[in-house]
Amino acid sequence: MDSFARHIHLMARYNAWANETLLDAIAALEPAAWAAPRGAFFGSMMGTMNHLLVGDRAWFSRMSGTPYPWFTGLDQILHADFADFRQARRQMDETILSLVPTLPTDGDLSYVNSKGVPQVVPWRVVLGHVFNHQTHHRGQVHTLISQSGIEPPPLDLLYFPLGWDA
Template identity: 35%
Template sequence: MGRQQQYALMGRYNRDMNQRLFAAASKLDEGRLHRNMGAFFQSILGTLNHLYVADVMWLKRFAVGAFAGQSHLDGVALLAKPSALNEIIYSDLDTFLPARKHLDVTICHWTEALQEADLDRPFAYKNSKEADFCKPFGLVLQHFFNHQTHHRGQLTTLLSQQGVDVGVTDLLLWIDELEPVVAPLS
């Protein structure tokens, strides 16, 4: 499996895990979704919003940077630029879920369309404080997915503290099973 296929797998895993988290969060009332639980982004809803904000920020960088003009990212350019990493864009799950689903589908289509050579290209961008960076795109994309996994881990803990089980979250379940290799008789 090449790196592009691995990132396409990560896109599907990201999409499915976000759907699980939203399904789990929907079991809670508004008060429990907004409750400050001492997490870095305070609440379950705050952490869900942070994931969305960070994804939008990165996708906007990709859409105007190395991947400008790729049709899979056209819709991202139309999204409002978040003002802060802790911005609450959506205060309820009913309006949030369609936006999250749309973003996840965009990520899936985009990662499926990436080429292996894209992953080795230099990627120049500005961070949220307008500092300039230039890094190998494949490693930036790895960070993009690692960031999501990191905060989803926090969300599973916050949901568990509220008595909600998200279920198995291991990437291993998204990896296709192979036929066992049988060693030849000697």
């Protein structure tokens, strides 16, 4: 496995840990905090976390060459119920963990974007984007948690507990 592939595998494991850690913090809030509008780009914790799930499902459908007819938009709410969302997020993270080691890190991915436009993007850019996108929006939810009255958990890669085997 080349160094980029090892790095992406580390990012997949970190991603699953960071998602679970963030969801633990959300679970500690009053149930209404999940869907409360807070002025974020996707409105709420529920909206933002669903956006991440939509994005991951779309990207991994593209990467595996499978259609995603369920897609209606980047602001789609797949799971309004927190417990249902958490289960779906865990399943997606397990899918990511199983697929990442099988994906190429060289060459290009050809796909059709959500607007129906054909795209060709290097695999390394796509794989980096998937995890960067997660970090970006988890940071927004992190802020929303702090606005809810509790201290959000540290999510920096340096806190990831599974070691430095990158």
